[in-house]
Amino acid sequence: xxxxxxxxxxxxxxxxxxxKGVDLKIDDGEFAVLVGPSGCGKSTLLRIIAxxxxxxxGEIRIGERPVNDLKPxxxxxxxxxxxxxxxxxxxxxxxxxxxLKLSKVPKPGIIERVTGTSRMLGLEALLGRRPGQLSGGQxxxxxxxxxxxxxxxxxxxxxxxxxxxxKLRVQMRGEIxxxxxxxxxxxxxxxHDQIEAMTLANRIVVLNNGRIEQIGSPLELYxxxxxxxxxxxxxSPAMNFIDAVTAAGEGNRPLxxxxxxxxxxxxxxxxxxxxxEVVIGLRPENLVRNGGGxxxxxxxxxxxxxxxxxxxxxxxxxxxxxxxxxGSEDVRFQEALTVGILPEHIHVFDKSTGARIT
Amino acid sequence: MNPLRRINPGYLFVFPALxxxxxxxxxxxxxxxxxxxxxxxGAFVGTDNFRSVLGSRTTPLATYNTIYYVGGTIIFAIILxxxxxxxxxxxxxxxxxxxxxxxxxxxxxxxxAATTWAWMFHYEFGIINYLxxxxxIIDKPMGWLITADLVKxxxxxxxxxxxxxxxxxxxxxxxxxxxxxxxxxAKVDGAKFWHEVRYIMLPHIAPVLASVTLLLLIWGFNGITxxxxxxxxxxxxxxxxxxxxxxxxAFEHFDFHRAAALSLVLFVVLFVVILTQLAISQKRRDxxxx
Amino acid sequence: MSIAKPxxxxxxxxxxxxxxxxxxxxxxxxxxxxxxxxxxxxxVPPTWIPSHFSLxxxxxxxxxxxxxxxFLNSVVISVGSTSIALIxxxxxxxxxxxxxxxxxxxxxxxxxISQLLPTATIIVPLYVILSxxxxxxxYIGLIMTYLIHTLPLCVWLLxxxxxxxxxxxxxxxLIDGASRLTILWKIVLxxxxxxxxxxxxxxxxxxxxxxxxALVFATDSSVKTLPVGLAEFSAEFKTDxxxxxxxxxxxxxxxxxxxxxIQRMFVSGITAGATKG
Numbered sequence: 035x036x037x038x039x040x041x042x043x044x045x046x047x048x049x050x051x052x053x054k055g056v057d058l059k060i061d062d063g064e065f066a067v068l069v070g071p072s073g074c075g076k077s078t079l080l081r082i083i084a085x086x087x088x089x090x091x092g093e094i095r096i097g098e099r100p101v102n103d104l105k106p107x108x109x110x111x112x113x114x115x116x117x118x119x120x121x122x123x124x125x126x127x128x129x130x131x132x133x134l135k136l137s138k139v140p141k142p143g144i145i146e147r148v149t150g151t152s153r154m155l156g157l158e159a160l161l162g163r164r165p166g167q168l169s170g171g172q173x174x175x176x177x178x179x180x181x182x183x184x185x186x187x188x189x190x191x192x193x194x195x196x197x198x199x200x201k202l203r204v205q206m207r208g209e210i211x212x213x214x215x216x217x218x219x220x221x222x223x224x225x226h227d228q229i230e231a232m233t234l235a236n237r238i239v240v241l242n243n244g245r246i247e248q249i250g251s252p253l254e255l256y257x258x259x260x261x262x263x264x265x266x267x268x269x270s271p272a273m274n275f276i277d278a279v280t281a282a283g284e285g286n287r288p289l290x291x292x293x294x295x296x297x298x299x300x301x302x303x304x305x306x307x308x309x310x311e312v313v314i315g316l317r318p319e320n321l322v323r324n325g326g327g328x329x330x331x332x333x334x335x336x337x338x339x340x341x342x343x344x345x346x347x348x349x350x351x352x353x354x355x356x357x358x359x360x361g362s363e364d365v366r367f368q369e370a371l372t373v374g375i376l377p378e379h380i381h382v383f384d385k386s387t388g389a390r391i392t
Numbered sequence: 393m394n395p396l397r398r399i400n401p402g403y404l405f406v407f408p409a410l411x412x413x414x415x416x417x418x419x420x421x422x423x424x425x426x427x428x429x430x431x432x433x434g435a436f437v438g439t440d441n442f443r444s445v446l447g448s449r450t451t452p453l454a455t456y457n458t459i460y461y462v463g464g465t466i467i468f469a470i471i472l473x474x475x476x477x478x479x480x481x482x483x484x485x486x487x488x489x490x491x492x493x494x495x496x497x498x499x500x501x502x503x504x505a506a507t508t509w510a511w512m513f514h515y516e517f518g519i520i521n522y523l524x525x526x527x528x529i530i531d532k533p534m535g536w537l538i539t540a541d542l543v544k545x546x547x548x549x550x551x552x553x554x555x556x557x558x559x560x561x562x563x564x565x566x567x568x569x570x571x572x573x574x575x576x577x578a579k580v581d582g583a584k585f586w587h588e589v590r591y592i593m594l595p596h597i598a599p600v601l602a603s604v605t606l607l608l609l610i611w612g613f614n615g616i617t618x619x620x621x622x623x624x625x626x627x628x629x630x631x632x633x634x635x636x637x638x639x640x641x642a643f644e645h646f647d648f649h650r651a652a653a654l655s656l657v658l659f660v661v662l663f664v665v666i667l668t669q670l671a672i673s674q675k676r677r678d679x680x681x682x
Numbered sequence: 683m684s685i686a687k688p689x690x691x692x693x694x695x696x697x698x699x700x701x702x703x704x705x706x707x708x709x710x711x712x713x714x715x716x717x718x719x720x721x722x723x724x725x726v727p728p729t730w731i732p733s734h735f736s737l738x739x740x741x742x743x744x745x746x747x748x749x750x751x752x753f754l755n756s757v758v759i760s761v762g763s764t765s766i767a768l769i770x771x772x773x774x775x776x777x778x779x780x781x782x783x784x785x786x787x788x789x790x791x792x793x794x795i796s797q798l799l800p801t802a803t804i805i806v807p808l809y810v811i812l813s814x815x816x817x818x819x820x821y822i823g824l825i826m827t828y829l830i831h832t833l834p835l836c837v838w839l840l841x842x843x844x845x846x847x848x849x850x851x852x853x854x855x856l857i858d859g860a861s862r863l864t865i866l867w868k869i870v871l872x873x874x875x876x877x878x879x880x881x882x883x884x885x886x887x888x889x890x891x892x893x894x895x896a897l898v899f900a901t902d903s904s905v906k907t908l909p910v911g912l913a914e915f916s917a918e919f920k921t922d923x924x925x926x927x928x929x930x931x932x933x934x935x936x937x938x939x940x941x942x943x944i945q946r947m948f949v950s951g952i953t954a955g956a957t958k959g
Contacts, residue, residue, distance in 0.1 A: 084853075084857060085856075085857075086853050086856065086857075105856070106853075106856045106857045106859075107856065107857065107858070107859035107860070111857065112857065113853075113854070113857045115850045115853070115854060116850075117848060117850050119848065119850035119851045119853065119854035120851075120854075121851060121854075121855070121869060122851070122873060123872045123873055132855070132858050132860075133858035133859055136858060136859045136860055136864070137859055180854075180858070
């Protein structure tokens with residue numbers, strides 16, 4: 035059984051609190067991604083699960099067994115490192131076989147498993163080479179092979195793709211996902227790249243400053259971010275944020291008024307008080323050129339084509355907002371631009387707590 | 393839980409070496425202190441040994457000789473070593489060969505350096521007298537190791553010959569750490585070679601030179617071998633340095649207690665010098681904030 | 683190697699030539715003197731190239747002196763001391779490089795400082811201790827005292843080597859189920875071979891060349907080492923300079939060969955240890 039449970043896990047480095055009490059339950063077979071900005075504690079949390087760091091407090095269970103006092107090798111886990119951490123003086127074969135040798139698996143068994151794993155990863159021709167003779171992507175595969183061959187209860191990935199170039203990263207991302215779908219072993223994956231998180235995860239855990247900000251499926255996080263941090267972290271280009279104050283509009287419907295006087299109608303179901311300071315979040319892809327809903331008019335100040343899409347920055351009154359239009363549209367610097375936003379795409383957060391208002 | 397697990401394994405790894413070093417260094421050091429305050433019967437004699445050895449006529453002379461010899465070696469070894477290091481950092485045909493050749497003096501055992509140079513300094517048959525006379529620098533043979541005024545400079549020459557390659561290597565290693573774009577930037581700014589030396593190389597190697605100076609100082613105080621075998625401290629104690637004085641007190645006059653007192657004084661002085669040097673370089677490092 | 687390095691001028695070549703001649707001349711002169719017959723050695727003016735090539739000095743040294751015995755003693759003592767220093771230093775350096783424990787920095791610094799201790803300050807009590815233990819004039823006595831010189835430097839060199847190995851590799855091994863000793867033996871040591879080799883050479887050479895301790899602690903010809911033998915050779919009645927030069931060559935050759943065999947490794951090892959320390 036490969037479930038992983040954390041109960042009030044804490045970690046201090048001297049007086050610095052890296053992890054401030056994390057509760058988390060990852061079910062057997064899940065692919066959980068820990069995501070957050072650098073320094074948020076995601077790698078530390080993974081290393082605590084691996085047993086490379088001792089927790090300062092709390093309990094860790096793997097497969098329902100408390101593992102706080104167990105060494106890494108007793109926890110039945112495998113880990114893929116950011117730098118791959120292959121043994122430079124051993125061949126690809128020996129790198130993968132090292133664990134099996136240490137656990138005294140008989141030689142024929144080792145050969146059989148190395149062969150099987152390397153076939154799965156397309157490494158058969160490279161088994162005799164040392165890491166120095168392998169390309170980045172091949173090293174990455176050997177590192178994966180070293181983890182897979184053990185058939186552990188849990189896979190731990192520490193930013194395994196960040197040393198690869200963009201194209202290879204996308205390819206390996208796909209391979210990792212397929213691999214997980216095939217073997218179905220619990221995986222915990224750390225990354226700072228929210229696209230990697232979105233594409234790989236069954237469940238994303240967003241961390242910030244040593245705390246969990248939100249746990250949920252990728253689309254939950256995208257559609258209903260629970261606070262400003264998650265809203266800003268998930269999605270690219272990032273969500274636009276505008277400070278506003280709520281007021282009563284026509285027929286007592288609530289509206290949000292920006293500093294320059296522009297007002298946006300809000301969903302009447304929202305539990306806002308009048309005069310409450312809020313932050314309005316608008317995703318660039320929801321600001322549709324000539325679309326329906328509330329209308330905003332402004333002037334284009336920056337045009338950034340990316341091919342399929344073009345990112346536009348435009349000044350709407352005093353707000354500078356990013357929007358996305360199709361790459362085929364011809365938009366010029368200083369051109370007038372009108373966008374529409376549907377009420378269900380308007381995210382409202384309390385300004386003082388940062389929490390979503392529902 | 394296994395009780396061994398509660399001991400940090402780091403201690404288990406470092407313990408054997410630390411134990412041996414403590415037994416071989418700390419214990420004798422403590423013993424030096426005991427010896428220096430006692431007489432051969434083991435009775436406590438206060439500062440008698442110190443007064444006797446510091447009051448002796450040889451001590452001021454030996455102190456002067458030590459400063460002269462160690463100071464002279466450091467100055468010339470640093471200057472020549474820095475020049476050689478800068479030279480080796482440049483690209484020229486045969487650079488690798490020159491670097492290997494420059495290693496020779498450092499690699500040759502001190503005792504061999506001493507015997508070879510003693511032979512070269514030989515009054516009658518020495519190559520040095522012959523060479524200097526044939527190019528007209530001197531008109532009659534010199535007794536390099538037996539003339540009071542010549543013995544220290546001659547010994548310094550030998551020590552510098554032995555030590556400058558080490559300085560050169562350290563300077564070279566440090567120079568190779570300079571980002572070459574820095575030279576390119578300086579060239580664009582119109583720098584001549586001398587400017588590169590003055591404004592790029594010397595500031596960069598300064599910390600290395602500081603630690604090399606410290607090492608040369610310590611080695612100077614350990615460097616009994618060359619002087620002891622070439623002159624034995626003579627003539628008339630003109631090349632007697634403090635470590636040799638200690639050695640002679642102990643193993644020629646068999647006065648262990650005076651020897652211990654003198655070693656203790658030497659140790660304390662040297663320790664203070666080293667700490668000062670380390671503190672200064674630490675402060676400088678902090679102020680540069682690297 | 684960068685392309686932008688300043689190129690050498692005529693001046694560089696002249697300077698390089700001067701330095702090279704100064705550095706190699708005494709060594710050459712030693713070699714030349716060792717193959718000159720007696721009357722040529724003591725001729726005025728001296729000859730540059732021996733007019734009669736003669737091996738009589740070597741014959742004297744090898745068959746009519748104690749030098750071969752001293753050579754053997756030197757080998758035993760250097761190998762013994764180097765082996766012990768290496769084993770202790772590997773363990774200690776790994777402990778310092780990879781574990782955090784209370785007092786680590788202070789202990790590490792004290793190892794460095796112990797290397798700065800002048801020999802003269804401890805030679806007297808060491809003599810007393812060794813004679814109380816009956817270790818004067820024994821191999822083991824010199825082997826142990828040489829640790830004073832070699833152990834601190836070995837620890838220091840190896841710490842910087844071990845630190846240069848990415849720690850993630852060791853963590854990967856921990857997860858693969860290796861114990862600390864297994865990691866040291868199967869991962870760290872194979873990756874530090876150049877460092878180990880230069881450390882071994884450094885130890886071997888410094889024990890091979892050591893003079894003062896040997897002079898004091900080995901007075902019997904059954905344990906005397908080459909440096910002491912050489913010194914006594916040149917002091918014994920009237921110095922036979924030809925034999926001294928031949929003995930010097932015999933003593934220096936193993937060292938020179940060792941050095942140039944591993945020169946590149948050695949130079950980078952010493953300078954790395956020193957500049958990082």
